[in-house]
Amino acid sequence: MTTVIAPRSTVAFRLSRDQIQRVIDPEGGQVSDLLAFNAPDVRAAISNERTFDYEKTIQLTTGNPVAFNIFMNVPVGPDGQIKVLAPPTAPGDFIRLRALDDLIIGLMACSADDSCGGSFKPIHYQIER
Structure with a gap:
């Protein structure tokens, strides 16, 4: 079953260990923000926004959460400067992610102008067993 996330909207759901989440860009050019919590201990989480806001880095180092x-x-330039460009995805591009633990997932059809090339589109997702 495919679930549609409307443009600039968010959903939350549980993902059990070993389930696979397929995130699909149905129209192309849309970012999806992922937030994941370990269901038994929500202190363990990943959040791109918090990594940028609190750590001021995109580097994965000890103590910095995975984003x-x-x-x-x-793209990251040789001087470490970053540029936010429109996603290069084509309609129907997808990624599959397998849960290694029981998770609580927050998934958004991103609402940031820069990351989505100034247009806002839906995101689809499926849960595979």
Whole structure:
């Protein structure tokens, strides 16, 4: 079953260990923000926004949470400067993610102008067993 996330909207759901979440960009050019919590201990989480806001880095180092914005296009220059560009995804592009633990997932059809090339589109997702 495919679930549609309306443009600039968010959903939350549980994902059990070993389930696979497929995130689909149905029209192309749309970012999906992912927030994941370990269901038994919600202190363990990933959040791209919090990594940028609190840590002021995109580097994965000890003590910095893993960050992930699906389909986002952010090249890093040799001087460490970043550019936020429109996603290069084509209609129907997808990614599959397998849960290694029981999770609580927040998934958004991103609402940031820069990351989505100035247009806002839906995101689809499916849960595979």
